[in-house]
Amino acid sequence: MKEEIQFILDVSERIFAKNIDHKTRLDPEKNHDTLIKEIRESHLTKIAVKEKLGGAGMNLVEIIPLIKLSAFFGVPIPFVETIICNYFFSVFDTKPTDDFISICYEENGVIIKDNRVSGLLKSIPYLNFTNKVMAKVRYNDDDYLIFFENKNSYLKQIHNFLAEPRYDLEVKNENILFKEKFPKEMNFLNILANLKSIQATGAMEKILQLCIDYCSNRKQFGRSLSKFQMIQNHISEISLEIAASGASISVLESSNNIETNRDENFSNDIKTAIAKIRTGMASGKVIALSHQVHGAMGFTKEYDLSYFTKNLNSWRNDFGTEIQWQNSLGNYFLKQNKNLWEFLNH
Amino acid sequence: MSQFNFPFEEETKDLKDLRLRVRNFIKKTFKEDKITPSPDAWVFSTNPSFSKKLGDQGWLGMSFPKKYGGHQKSMLERYIVTEELLVSGAPVAAHWIADRQSGSQIIRYGTEDQKKNIIPKITSGECFFAIGMSEPDSGSDLASVKTFAKKTTNGWKLNGRKIWSTGAHLAHYMIVLARTTKQVDNNRHSGLSQFLVDLSLPGIEINGIEDMTGQKHFNETVFDDVVLDKDSLLGSEGKGWEQVVGELALERSGPERFLSHFVLLDNFLNEFKSKMSEFSTLSLGKIIAELQSLRIMSFSIASMIEKKHSPEIQAAFVKEAGNNFEKKLIEIIREMSNLIPIQTWSPSLKSLFEDATLKIPSNSLRGGTSEIMRGIIAKKLGLR
Numbered sequence: 001m002k003e004e005i006q007f008i009l010d011v012s013e014r015i016f017a018k019n020i021d022h023k024t025r026l027d028p029e030k031n032h033d034t035l036i037k038e039i040r041e042s043h044l045t046k047i048a049v050k051e052k053l054g055g056a057g058m059n060l061v062e063i064i065p066l067i068k069l070s071a072f073f074g075v076p077i078p079f080v081e082t083i084i085c086n087y088f089f090s091v092f093d094t095k096p097t098d099d100f101i102s103i104c105y106e107e108n109g110v111i112i113k114d115n116r117v118s119g120l121l122k123s124i125p126y127l128n129f130t131n132k133v134m135a136k137v138r139y140n141d142d143d144y145l146i147f148f149e150n151k152n153s154y155l156k157q158i159h160n161f162l163a164e165p166r167y168d169l170e171v172k173n174e175n176i177l178f179k180e181k182f183p184k185e186m187n188f189l190n191i192l193a194n195l196k197s198i199q200a201t202g203a204m205e206k207i208l209q210l211c212i213d214y215c216s217n218r219k220q221f222g223r224s225l226s227k228f229q230m231i232q233n234h235i236s237e238i239s240l241e242i243a244a245s246g247a248s249i250s251v252l253e254s255s256n257n258i259e260t261n262r263d264e265n266f267s268n269d270i271k272t273a274i275a276k277i278r279t280g281m282a283s284g285k286v287i288a289l290s291h292q293v294h295g296a297m298g299f300t301k302e303y304d305l306s307y308f309t310k311n312l313n314s315w316r317n318d319f320g321t322e323i324q325w326q327n328s329l330g331n332y333f334l335k336q337n338k339n340l341w342e343f344l345n346h
Numbered sequence: 347m348s349q350f351n352f353p354f355e356e357e358t359k360d361l362k363d364l365r366l367r368v369r370n371f372i373k374k375t376f377k378e379d380k381i382t383p384s385p386d387a388w389v390f391s392t393n394p395s396f397s398k399k400l401g402d403q404g405w406l407g408m409s410f411p412k413k414y415g416g417h418q419k420s421m422l423e424r425y426i427v428t429e430e431l432l433v434s435g436a437p438v439a440a441h442w443i444a445d446r447q448s449g450s451q452i453i454r455y456g457t458e459d460q461k462k463n464i465i466p467k468i469t470s471g472e473c474f475f476a477i478g479m480s481e482p483d484s485g486s487d488l489a490s491v492k493t494f495a496k497k498t499t500n501g502w503k504l505n506g507r508k509i510w511s512t513g514a515h516l517a518h519y520m521i522v523l524a525r526t527t528k529q530v531d532n533n534r535h536s537g538l539s540q541f542l543v544d545l546s547l548p549g550i551e552i553n554g555i556e557d558m559t560g561q562k563h564f565n566e567t568v569f570d571d572v573v574l575d576k577d578s579l580l581g582s583e584g585k586g587w588e589q590v591v592g593e594l595a596l597e598r599s600g601p602e603r604f605l606s607h608f609v610l611l612d613n614f615l616n617e618f619k620s621k622m623s624e625f626s627t628l629s630l631g632k633i634i635a636e637l638q639s640l641r642i643m644s645f646s647i648a649s650m651i652e653k654k655h656s657p658e659i660q661a662a663f664v665k666e667a668g669n670n671f672e673k674k675l676i677e678i679i680r681e682m683s684n685l686i687p688i689q690t691w692s693p694s695l696k697s698l699f700e701d702a703t704l705k706i707p708s709n710s711l712r713g714g715t716s717e718i719m720r721g722i723i724a725k726k727l728g729l730r
Contacts (some may be wrong), residue, residue, distance in 0.1 A: 205350065212727060232724035236666075239723055243350050243663040247642040248635065250354040277635035326631030327624070333634060334622060340615050341433050341608070344638060345357075345365065 008056065009065055011042055016073035022304045025076045032077055032129075039079065040098060048087035049096050060087065060191070061253050064198055068249075071202030074307055078102050078126040080195055085134040088145055092180045101147070102126040104135035104169075105192055105319065112139045116173045117146055127155060127167035134178075136188045143188075147178035162313045190272040193319035194252055197275035200315045201245045203308045204279075204286045208238050210305055211293045225293070234289045241282035248278035273329040280322025283312045349659045349726065352646035361426050368405065368430040375399060376434070382694075383435025385702040386606045389512055389712070390563050393437035394471075400431075400438075401471025406445050409652075410453055415466030421652040425645055429601050435609035439563070440516055444468045447596045448475035448521055452542070455581030455589055460542060464519070476514035477597075478522035478543070478567065479590065482507055486718050488523070489534040489587065493569065495524040495541060502526075502579070504541065504549075504572040510712070514552050514565040520545055521593075522569070523586050538586030541578050549573070559704045592656065597713050599647040599661035603668030604640045606709065607675055610698045614679050617695050618686075626682040633678060636671055640664065659726040666719040669710040676706050 019035035039045060047063050049055020063083065070079050081103045086096035102124050110119030121135050131150040136143060154170035182188065212235065215225035225231050251271045287309050291298045298305040316322065333343050357365075375381065375396065384391045400406050408424040410416025431438050449468045452460055467473030484490045493506025504524060514520060520543050527537035545552065549572040554562030581589050611633070622630065643664050650657040679699065688696060710716045724730050 212729070215729070226729045232729050233720050235727060235729060236720035236723040239350070239727060240663050240667050243352070243643065243660070244636070244639045244667055246350045247352045247646070248639040250352055250642055250646075251638060253354040254356060273631065274635045274638050277632060278639045281632070281636070322632075323628060326628045326635070329631035329634050330622075330627035330629075331631075333630060334619060334627065340612055340634075344634070344641075345362075 004056065005058065005062055005065060008044070008047060009069060012044055012066060012069055013073075015039060015042065015044075016070070016075060020073050020075060022302070022307065025074050025304075025307050026301070035075075036077065036100070045079065045082040045100070046086055046096055048083055049090040050093070053090055053093070053095050055086070055090060055096065060194075064249065064252065067195060067198045068202035068205070071199035071311070072206045074203070074206065074304075074311065077129055080199065081126065084191065084195065085147070088134065089147075089178065091183065091186075092145075092178075094178060097132065099132050100126075100130045101132040101134055102130055103192070104133055105189065107135060107137050110135075110137040110139055110171070112137070112144065112146070112176070112179070115176050115179070117148060117176050118171050118173050121169045121171055123158070123160070123166045124169060125164075125166055127169065128157075128165060133169070136182055143182035145178075145180050145182050145188075146176050148174045148176050150174065160314055160317070162310050164310055164314050187269070187272075189319055190269060193272050193276050193325075194249075196315040196318050197245075197272075197279040198249050198252075200279040200283050200312055201242065201249055203311050203315070204238070204242045204245060204282060207286055207290045207305065207308050207312075208235070208242060210308070211235050211238060211290050214294055214297070231293055234293050238286050238289050238293075241285050245279045245282040248275045251275060270329065270332055273325040273332070276320060276325040277322045277329065280316045280325070283316045287312055352643045352660065353649070354642065355422060355645050355649045357426075357645075361422060364423060365426050365430055368427050369434075371403060372430060372434045372436055376436075381437060383609045384437075385435060385610050385698055386705045387435045387609075388432065388438050388442045388602050388606065389708075390439060390559075390561060390705070391435070391437035392439040392513070392516060394440050394474075394516075396437050397441040397471035397474075399471070400441070401469060404469075406441055406471050407449055407465060407469030410449060410465055410469060414453070414461045415469045416453075417469070421648040422645070425601070425648040429605060429641075432601055432605040433608045433612065439513055440474050441468070441471050442602075443477055443513065443517075444473060444475035444519075446600065447477075447593050448519070450596055451521060451540070451580065451589065451593050454592070455540070456542070457577060459577060460580070464542075467518075473519070474513065474517040476511040476517040476520045476545070476565075476567070478508040478511060478520040480508065480510045482509050482566070485510075486715055488590070489538070490529075491523055491525060491538070493522065493524040495522075495526050495539065495574065497526070498573075501573065501575040501577075502541065504543065504569045504574055506569050508567045508569075509555075509565075511552075511565045511567050512563055512712075514545065514567050515554055515562070517545055519543060520567065521580060523590055526583055526586075535587035537584055538590075539583050540580040540586045540589050541574060542580045543569075543572070543574065543578060547572055547574075557708070559701070591658065594714065595656060595658050595661040596651070598665040598719075599644055599651075599657065600664075601641065601644050603644070603665050603709075603713075604637065604671050607672050607702045607706070610695075610702045611675060611679065613695050613698055614682070617692055618683065621684055621686065622682070623684045626684055629678045629682050633675065640668055640671060643667070659723060662714075662719045662722040662726075665714060666710075666716055666723070669716065672709050673706055676703055 015038045024031040046055040051057040082100045085101040089096045104121045104124045106122035108120040134147045153172050156168045218225045404417050405427045407416045408419040412418050495502040495504045522541045522543050526539040549570045551568040553566045647657045
């Protein structure tokens, strides 16, 4: 499988490098045609779909490097979201779609009747890009995973506090194209939170590269910025945070139980908390230090750092801030009758 | 970007079983020998009898070849034993340096005689080492050492001074980094060699230096015309710098860089677990996440070393991040105490806390300062 993921990474990198630049990221609606075409032709969004359904048959642990790579390039379309939706289709032995899909976690008052859905779905990204939505909803004391196409619903553009577009969708009697009870052994929130931790690590690696490039080229006081010890210190600290983040997401690769196989569905609370907390802590530091390295240039919209800064800030908040996860993790420990070392080594 | 990858190493059932065996041994021995845990025990807490018992268990020189009295276990097994010793605050300072780095240097660079004579004594917990790198005028700038070994008909004559040599007063040997040819301006790293010096030889004077806590754990070691035989050279003449860089990776990447004060945290939680405020719970969550990430990094480096890689930048990451974590830990424990005055803590917890608070400034100095670590990282990133 190692060779296979390396091949997929090579293909993906070629597609991303060729089709994505800062202009594409800032104006994805006008510039994404070739990117979409090439992603579709390469079937990258079906990487975590069973082979018998036309996918590459990988599990969520195995695709971590691809998720990270997509964040490194700042892929400006719902690429990761579609991979995960297709993964869920595959879990239920349902053939995945070729379209791009967005995903929704927050909902309010959803009603399912005669295979139709109504209610409020909140804070969905990319609805300017696709009208296909997968959502986990609670109805009649059960959790369902549903998929539908937005045809008649009221779409209201809101923004997250970082001025990134998100959409509230007042769903009106839309036809459900797929509906299954959500598996009890899986945790939707954890899966989405893990994706954000992995993406944040990829974005931080990109920011490091921007810092190194910028301070190597820019001269002040007659010498390259990279020769200033304080700048070197800032960049060393950034890289240290990335290293720790990388380690924290590698915890997702560990077994839930020594007797069983890997946690391939990303549903362990403690591991999710560790990754979300550590990458969240790192995000704050990396943003502050990288802007210090870049000076005023980094604060402009036209420079790449702005895009990755917004991504990091968003992902740090999505699906639980590190503070919320700190609370969860602290309480997991306090509620168990174990000393800390026993808890850390379960 | 591979330097940021810390490939995940699963802790197998065998490793978990080993962990429990070590834990039970420590518990039993602490009780029988009336040992009390202390923070920073790998630097400050010496107990040769405990070291001997670890040797009897086969937990020293674990990765060394069997033909030299080692146990040919993996670096991952050694890592597990090391963690358990650190979190229990066990008195491991006597053998720590020999087991962690000196033995490995001898295995890697030593002659057959050096290996046969010394390694079995290290694995039995009866031979202790000190590090001979820093000098009064060469602290962080290691390449500028002035201690000189002059070639003679029968061997070498050593003159110079080494400083901050932890445990030299108890050690049997010191691996000394010395110049064997004069420094050439354009290559500061050439002309250095490593020597295996028997500290009982005439001409060696070891003077304890009292530290801020009032203890004399580190020393100044003076070499005055010390006669060394030919076999004292460790490795190749003139290759001392390359050899010492590998030694430093072993020194910097281990769990002692972030578990030195775990015993304080553990005792604190045992006493305060039921009194945690919401704010303290948040801090606790942060500590757990940070600590587990560090453990993954360090365990992964043990695996890299096992696979004969040279994780120099990764070791610097662990050293720097680990030191930062421990300094922060002391501050967070202050905050988590939830306004309960220190004077009212149990005497043992209060003592641990005061001890740790005094010792913590040395964390980011020993084994390479923070500034050196950041310099190494910057260099590896191409900024220097």
